[in-house]
Amino acid sequence: MPKLVLALGSPTLDKLTSAGVIMTGAAADDMEIEVFILVNAGHAFKKNAEINQMSDHTQTADEFNGELTRLNSSNWLELFEMSKELTDVTIHVCSLAGKIANAEQMEDFIDIVDDICGIGEYIDSAKEADINLII
């Protein structure tokens, strides 16, 4: 099974959505997917997180969400969940990302998170991956 490894370092809406779109494309191809949540991205995967920042100032979060609604497109979390329904997806939170988000236990994170890991796991997975992306 070909494998996509995706390292996500930002909790901004546009980057989360980009990751979700890429994941669904890989899921359609039946690729195995491993996502590594690094540094600030941990904030997005905490329970009750409010994701309302963009990585640049082209649009506000409200404008961006409005565009997704107008286009009848799924939001980032729905894209992640759809990918999990379609293929083998593992979402790892790097322990540093958890600490930065003040979330160090599995119960601190939303249900799609599978485990808390160290960076060595990312390196090993990236070595084996057919595609390795850093967003």
Place this chain on the structure above:
Amino acid sequence: MTPEELQNVEAAKIIDARGTACPGPLLAAKKAIGEIESGEIMEVLSSDEGTKKDIPRWSKKKNHDFLGIIEEDSYARLFLKKG
């Protein structure tokens, strides 16, 4: 197949993904392909321009036989035979 030939094709399953943006139509096709048998035909309706490239490419990778496209006024009808 030509658009004229495709007009006579009877699909075992029709997926109406009109009004959804990428990756919606591709995901709809991926979900639905499991509901038909090998050799049966699926038709995907899409108003998303990217689907016209995504579905043929995906069909090739997954060993389905992409049959062709009929262009309608505001959407496309894409046909594939399950491999």
